[in-house]
Amino acid sequence: MEPRTLQEAIVYFADPVNCREYVVARRWRNGVVCPRCESDNVAFQEKYNRWQCNKRHDRRQFTVKTGTIFEDSPLGLDKWLTAMWMIANDRNGISSWEIHRAIGVTQKTAWFMLHRIRLAMQDEKGGKLSGEVEVDESMIGGLSRFMHKDKRERVITGTGGKDKTVVMGFMERGGRVRAKVVESRTRKELQKEVREHVEAGAAIFTDELLSYEGLDADYQHAVINHAVEYVNGNVHTRSSLINSV
Numbered sequence: 001m002e003p004r005t006l007q008e009a010i011v012y013f014a015d016p017v018n019c020r021e022y023v024v025a026r027r028w029r030n031g032v033v034c035p036r037c038e039s040d041n042v043a044f045q046e047k048y049n050r051w052q053c054n055k056r057h058d059r060r061q062f063t064v065k066t067g068t069i070f071e072d073s074p075l076g077l078d079k080w081l082t083a084m085w086m087i088a089n090d091r092n093g094i095s096s097w098e099i100h101r102a103i104g105v106t107q108k109t110a111w112f113m114l115h116r117i118r119l120a121m122q123d124e125k126g127g128k129l130s131g132e133v134e135v136d137e138s139m140i141g142g143l144s145r146f147m148h149k150d151k152r153e154r155v156i157t158g159t160g161g162k163d164k165t166v167v168m169g170f171m172e173r174g175g176r177v178r179a180k181v182v183e184s185r186t187r188k189e190l191q192k193e194v195r196e197h198v199e200a201g202a203a204i205f206t207d208e209l210l211s212y213e214g215l216d217a218d219y220q221h222a223v224i225n226h227a228v229e230y231v232n233g234n235v236h237t238r239s240s241l242i243n244s245v
């Protein structure tokens with residue numbers, strides 16, 4: 001559940017169980033794991049609102065706050081999550097005064113929270129994409145994947161694309177989306193971008209463009225043939241990238 005208004009957010013995050021579930025759903029998409037050893041062999045201790053890892057090591061107990069920006073803060077998750085919700089849901093940029101009024105902390109504390117959250121959000125957006133990443137390029141003025149194969153080949157490999165802007169899109173399945181304007185669609189340029197934005201070892205899905213050949217040494221590479229649009233196990237054509245670019 002995602003609160004839709006500030007009032008809803010305040011009411012929702014006032015409940016510690018809601019806070020816990022909200023963080024768990026975002027932090028551990030595939031189930032809770034120990035922040036220290038990453039084992040999923042963990043037991044929830046309801047009475048203490050915490051988990052205990054069943055592997056042998058120090059500090060086996062942890063909460064949703066462990067290893068996050070909230071960990072060493074005396075402020076409750078109700079305040080942190082409401083403030084985060086406000087920042088994430090305000091297009092014009094929220095001020096520390098608004099946070100101060102909404103959650104009842106001093107303006108100075110609100111200012112500190114605001115900065116900490118903004119830094120954390122930057123970190124989250126930065127870094128390389130991982131897991132399964134779809135890579136696509138398109139030219140502004142006509143998306144290559146919607147072209148007929150003949151035209152597409154002419155445009156892509158011929159001179160047709162030279163004076164158009166090439167946009168490279170990266171979509172992490174179930175995760176982040178990025179778009180970047182690139183100089184050209186040469187092998188050197190496209191592969192440089194892949195290496196810059198995608199973690200080595202990740203599975204990448206690209207179209208048949210020759211420019212991506214040679215990435216196999218560092219990535220699990222699957223090719224999507226848009227012209228045929230076949231579905232082959234994990235390889236499938238994408239949908240949401242277009243809307244994001």
Ligand SMILES: [Zn+2]
Nearest residue numbers: 034037053055
């Ligand atoms: Zn552990």
